[in-house]
Amino acid sequence: MTSVIRSLFAFAATATALLGSLGMATSTQAYQFGQQELNPEQVIAIAEPIRNGQLYKLLILEQISNVRPCWQERPGIPTTIDPLLLNFDFTGICGRRSDSNGYSLRLGGEDLDGRYRLQIVQRGGTLVLLAVPARDRNSSPLEIGRSNGVTTDLAKIELNAGWRMTRRLYNGQPVGHIYLTHDQDLNTLIATASTATPSLSAPPPVHPLVENQPPSPAQPSLESLLQGRPNRNPPPLFSANSGLYYRLVVPANSPDILERVHAIEPGAFRNTVNGQAVIQAGIFRQRPRAVELQQRLSQANLSSQIIQGSGSIASNPNPVMPRNHHGQTVVMIDPGHGGRDPGAVGIGGLQEKVINLAISRRIQQVLQQRGVTAILTRTDDREIDLDPRVSHAERANADLFVSIHSNAISLSRPDVNGLETYYYDTGYGLAQSIHNTVLQRTGMLDRGLRQSRFYVLLYTPMPAVLVETGFVTGQEDAARFRNPSARDQIADAIAEGILNYIQ
Ligand SMILES: [Zn+2]
Numbered sequence: 001m002t003s004v005i006r007s008l009f010a011f012a013a014t015a016t017a018l019l020g021s022l023g024m025a026t027s028t029q030a031y032q033f034g035q036q037e038l039n040p041e042q043v044i045a046i047a048e049p050i051r052n053g054q055l056y057k058l059l060i061l062e063q064i065s066n067v068r069p070c071w072q073e074r075p076g077i078p079t080t081i082d083p084l085l086l087n088f089d090f091t092g093i094c095g096r097r098s099d100s101n102g103y104s105l106r107l108g109g110e111d112l113d114g115r116y117r118l119q120i121v122q123r124g125g126t127l128v129l130l131a132v133p134a135r136d137r138n139s140s141p142l143e144i145g146r147s148n149g150v151t152t153d154l155a156k157i158e159l160n161a162g163w164r165m166t167r168r169l170y171n172g173q174p175v176g177h178i179y180l181t182h183d184q185d186l187n188t189l190i191a192t193a194s195t196a197t198p199s200l201s202a203p204p205p206v207h208p209l210v211e212n213q214p215p216s217p218a219q220p221s222l223e224s225l226l227q228g229r230p231n232r233n234p235p236p237l238f239s240a241n242s243g244l245y246y247r248l249v250v251p252a253n254s255p256d257i258l259e260r261v262h263a264i265e266p267g268a269f270r271n272t273v274n275g276q277a278v279i280q281a282g283i284f285r286q287r288p289r290a291v292e293l294q295q296r297l298s299q300a301n302l303s304s305q306i307i308q309g310s311g312s313i314a315s316n317p318n319p320v321m322p323r324n325h326h327g328q329t330v331v332m333i334d335p336g337h338g339g340r341d342p343g344a345v346g347i348g349g350l351q352e353k354v355i356n357l358a359i360s361r362r363i364q365q366v367l368q369q370r371g372v373t374a375i376l377t378r379t380d381d382r383e384i385d386l387d388p389r390v391s392h393a394e395r396a397n398a399d400l401f402v403s404i405h406s407n408a409i410s411l412s413r414p415d416v417n418g419l420e421t422y423y424y425d426t427g428y429g430l431a432q433s434i435h436n437t438v439l440q441r442t443g444m445l446d447r448g449l450r451q452s453r454f455y456v457l458l459y460t461p462m463p464a465v466l467v468e469t470g471f472v473t474g475q476e477d478a479a480r481f482r483n484p485s486a487r488d489q490i491a492d493a494i495a496e497g498i499l500n501y502i503q
Contacts, residue, residue, distance in 0.1 A: 033111050034169035035179055038062075043165045043178065044071060045145060045157040046081050047120045047127040048098070053152040054300060056120040056127055060103050060165065060178050061085065062095035070094035078127070078149035079156040095176060099341070100385075103178045105131045105142075106166070108185030114455060116142070118180060120157075122150060129157045131180070134387065135459070140190050144180050246290040247307045249278040250297065257302070264296050265388060273307060283395060329502050330373045332398035334456060335360035336405040339383025344408030346472025352406045353381065355481050359469055360404045362491035363498070370499055386455040393460055400430060401464035402498060403456045406481065407471045417474035418445030422466040424457035431465040434497030441493035442486075444470060444477070467494060 041063075048059040061083070063070045070090060072082040085094040097103045104113040116131040127147040133140075145159040159165075162184065168177035182189060250261055253270050261268040261279050271280040281304060282293050290306050297304045335356040337343030343352025360376055367374035375396055377389045393401050409416045419438055423431035428451075435449050447468075457464045469490050470477030480486040 032170070033106075034172065035106060035109070035166040035181060036169050036174055038165055038167055038178075040164060044081065045129060045159065045165065045180070047129070047147050047155040047157055049152045049154075053150070056122065056155075057098070058103065058118050058120055058129060058157075059154070060095075060097040062097075062178070063093075064095050065093050067093045073156060076149075078147040078151055079158075080151055081154040081156055083154060095178075097176075097178055102176070103180065106168075106179035106181045107189060108183060110185065111179075112186065114453075114458065118144070125150060127155055127157070129159075129180075142189055246287045247273065247283045247309060248281045248290045248293050248297075248304050249273055249307060250281060250302055250304045251276065251278050253277040253279060260300060260302060261297065264300055264302070265293060282391065328371075328373055329400070330375065330396055330398045331367055331400045331402060331498060332375050332377065332393040332396060332462075333360045333363050333367075334377040334389050334393075334401065334403040336403060337383075338378050338381055341383050344406060344472050346406075346408055347411065347414065347475070347478040350472045350478055350481060352408070352472055355406045355469070355472070355487070356404045357381070358484075358487060359491045359494070362488050363402070363404070363495045366492055366495035367498065370495075372499070372502065387459075389456055390459045393462065398462055400498065400501075401427075401456065401460045401462050402430075402434070402494070403454070403464070403466040404494075405466060405468050406477075407468040408473045409471060411473050413473060414475035414478075417471050417476040418447035419470060420447045420450055420468040422450050422452045422454060422457060422468070424451065424453060424464065426463040427457060427465040430463050430498070430501045433501040434465060434467060434494050437497035437500060438467075438469075438490060438493040441496070442480075442489050444480075444490075469494075 043060065043062045046059040046061065047056045049056055061071050061081075068084070068088060068090075070083075070085040070093065072084055074080045074082060085096065090096070100113075100117060103118060104111065105116045105118060106112065112131070115134055117134050119130050119132050120127050121130060122128075127150060129144040129146065131142040131144060143160060144163050145157040147155040147157055149155065159180075162182050164181055166179045166181045168175050168179060184192075249271070250257060250268075258268065258270065258279050261281055265281045268279055268281045271278055273280070281297060282290065287306070294304050294306060335353070337353040337356060339353075341353065343356065345351055357378070357380075361379075364374040364376055375392075375398070377392050378384050389403075407420060419435065419442075421431045421435035421438075428449075431449055435446075438444060439446050452466070454466050457466055470480060472478055472481065480490070
């Protein structure tokens with residue numbers, strides 16, 4: 001069935017709107033989404049400068065209704081964009097997508113969300129929009145478009161021939177997610193691409209979009225729509241603890257340099273290597289991953305060295321990162337979202353990122369009291385992409401990974417409340433233990449134990465779960481989140497579920 005559909009779309013790419021309905025009939029996850037054509041006049045790709053042009057990220061604006069213009073183009077080299085939508089309440093008039101939850105790559109009718117990231121790099125006097133392989137460093141980046149000049153204003157990205165933007169269809173319904181689309185499939189494009197290896201910019205942040213979602217409790221929740229990253233080829237698990245490794249270090253140890261390295265790699269820490277005080281940015285089994293991080297550091301004017309070593313990564317001196325030595329269990333707790341990314345926003349402006357951190361901290365506290373090492377992927381209000389969360393858990397040799405989120409559906413649906421616990425494969429037992437314990441201890445509504453391909457579940461080598469601790473848009477759940485003792489009760493129950501599973 002899959003191959004029939006694939007060849008069908010190789011010949012009839014314009015029929016891709018059919019894919020939404022056809023896709024559900026196949027067993028392949030990648031085909032559950034379809035695409036809908038957009039008027040090219042009503043959607044624009046923009047390079048948005050970060051930190052005064054040290055980095056750029058992709059911003060996509062959409063004119064949804066014609067009440068007021070959402071942006072204005074100023075001719076020049078490059079063409080710059082005046083974001084008019086910032087001057088008014090653009091709800092229902094303009095769409096704004098600023099991260100990987102709002103846009104992704106779709107080639108030849110196939111979603112490549114988990115496999116490629118959309119990034120903007122500065123190269124040869126222009127800003128280039130690239131699809132960069134997220135994990136498989138043997139794959140080539142694809143060039144999608146360029147600005148034809150560099151500016152610290154918003155720059156228009158002109159798409160290359162064959163590229164356009166389309167809208168994601170889910171079960172045939174349009175949703176708030178834009179595709180950078182080409183009708184040729186990945187292999188054909190790679191074969192014809194002449195793109196040189198780019199230097200990589202920092203990956204885009206995660207940010208959910210709440211608008212344009214049809215509210216219905218019968219459908220998967222908003223978070224599962226937004227965070228599920230279809231990928232038919234999950235990578236192999238992290239290799240065994242032997243063989244070569246590549247340690248990436250910045251030869252400095254001052255707090256301000258540590259801070260700058262942290263901004264790029266939140267898992268960085270001070271270490272001593274060959275008698276020298278350094279900041280260790282990462283340690284990898286695969287050299288290309290160290291090179292990729294080195295390039296990101298050098299874009300921020302941080303010079304670093306790759307030091308090759310061999311043996312077990314876990315046995316190397318590492319004063320900060322807890323290890324599962326002596327049979328002690330290490331649990332990585334992952335508070336979702338943070339920094340500029342608030343996550344879901346609910347009743348009275350309740351922010352998911354705040355709830356996630358409070359619950360995660362409390363879980364950490366309870367686990368530590370019970371003699372289990374618990375580490376957080378973030379301990380403050382900072383933005384971290386999904387991949388560093390996973391690699392942090394890898395480096396810490398965590399035994400379990402528990403991602404903490406809160407759910408949202410629509411402010412018009414305060415009746416939708418309850419607990420959802422997600423796993424991908426090996427996390428099933430842990431998910432079951434947490435889910436049952438939370439239901440027993442809190443009396444929350446049961447929205448089920450669910451299997452899903454969330455990025456952090458797919459790419460973590462240890463049993464991993466994602467707990468949606470309630471709906472910030474739900475009357476009952478939002479009240480629970482606002483009450484510190486009720487919120488602690490959720491955290492305590494999650495910790496108890498983890499402990500029950502360990503024992
Ligand atoms: Zn979330």
